[in-house]
Amino acid sequence: MKYEIIHNTSTSSVHRLTLPKIGFGTWKIGGESSADPTTDSVSLAALHFALEVGYTHFDTAEMYANGHAEDLLGKAVRSSKVKREALFITSKVTPSHLKYKLVLKACENSLRRLKMDYVDLYLIHWPQVGMKLEETFRALNKLVRDGKVKHLGVSNFNLKLLKQSQSFSETPIITNQVPYRLPDHAYIKNGVLEYCQQNDILVTAYSPVQFRSIRVNKTLGEIAKAHSATPFQIALAWLVMQPRVITIPMSFDPKHIKENFDAADISLSADEMQRLDNAWNKNDE
Numbered sequence: 001m002k003y004e005i006i007h008n009t010s011t012s013s014v015h016r017l018t019l020p021k022i023g024f025g026t027w028k029i030g031g032e033s034s035a036d037p038t039t040d041s042v043s044l045a046a047l048h049f050a051l052e053v054g055y056t057h058f059d060t061a062e063m064y065a066n067g068h069a070e071d072l073l074g075k076a077v078r079s080s081k082v083k084r085e086a087l088f089i090t091s092k093v094t095p096s097h098l099k100y101k102l103v104l105k106a107c108e109n110s111l112r113r114l115k116m117d118y119v120d121l122y123l124i125h126w127p128q129v130g131m132k133l134e135e136t137f138r139a140l141n142k143l144v145r146d147g148k149v150k151h152l153g154v155s156n157f158n159l160k161l162l163k164q165s166q167s168f169s170e171t172p173i174i175t176n177q178v179p180y181r182l183p184d185h186a187y188i189k190n191g192v193l194e195y196c197q198q199n200d201i202l203v204t205a206y207s208p209v210q211f212r213s214i215r216v217n218k219t220l221g222e223i224a225k226a227h228s229a230t231p232f233q234i235a236l237a238w239l240v241m242q243p244r245v246i247t248i249p250m251s252f253d254p255k256h257i258k259e260n261f262d263a264a265d266i267s268l269s270a271d272e273m274q275r276l277d278n279a280w281n282k283n284d285e
């Protein structure tokens, strides 16, 4: 299922972009903070299966496995039947690379590892204390102008930094990628979710099932049963039923990879959404 995003249709900066509600995360593909080539076959199998199932949005970062996640993602795409143009690839620049020349270099390195000419979306992975956001965006804007990056976004940005980013970016900020899941409402409380929903910015919810640590309470269990779905599928459906919210779960397990993909088609009623909101607002925070 695709999520149609239409930016600013009432102004001259019309911007149309179609993104799937559920993409595939790559943290732990190829290692964790450093590359671990002993896990390549498992990682490539997960990526191949995700491509086969039909995922088209892949989220990676120069930081993941110290670049090796990008190596493997590129390799999996090249050996699949899926055309590069049919995919939406997100990568991220590391907080220590936010100076002008370092941003340009970081993007070059990501493209070299991916063996791709461009990424669809390039994010600032985390804000850095003392960063000069205007300088970073000078480099990011150049990457867009040069065609190496199609769209820009940020990650882990609070409302103030998000608004600053909008003012420095020559193209619309497409997303703020933040932690968001049933038990974690930090980005509701800080106003980011509402602001994004009102300003045509996607919230990309990361760690949506948080390594299976979502407690299956009575409400989640009952709703899962009613939909013949797993509680984790309902946790994903709860996210992407919300306007302007997409998500990027990660899994090595083919069963979970398929279940997560299919969760985009689960339709929760307004009452079920409300019950899930209430269950966590009242009991789990």
Ligand SMILES: NC(=O)c1ccc[n+]([C@@H]2O[C@H](COP(=O)([O-])OP(=O)(O)OC[C@H]3O[C@@H](n4cnc5c(N)ncnc54)[C@H](OP(=O)(O)O)[C@@H]3O)[C@@H](O)[C@H]2O)c1
Residues within 6 Å of the ligand: 024, 025, 026, 027, 028, 059, 060, 125, 155, 156, 177, 178, 205, 206, 207, 208, 209, 210, 211, 212, 230, 232, 233, 248, 249, 250, 251, 252, 253, 256, 257, 259, 260
């Ligand atoms: N921007 C940022 O700062 C940031 C931070 C963290 C993550 N991210 C991105 O967000 C992606 C997702 O976050 P994440 O990897 O931290 O956490 P996650 O996707 O919420 O959780 C992944 C874990 O949950 C399990 N899992 C996934 N689907 C499942 C299902 N249907 N049923 C049961 N277990 C399931 C997986 O185990 P199995 O392998 O056994 O299925 C894996 O251990 C990352 O891969 C990364 O791309 C971004």
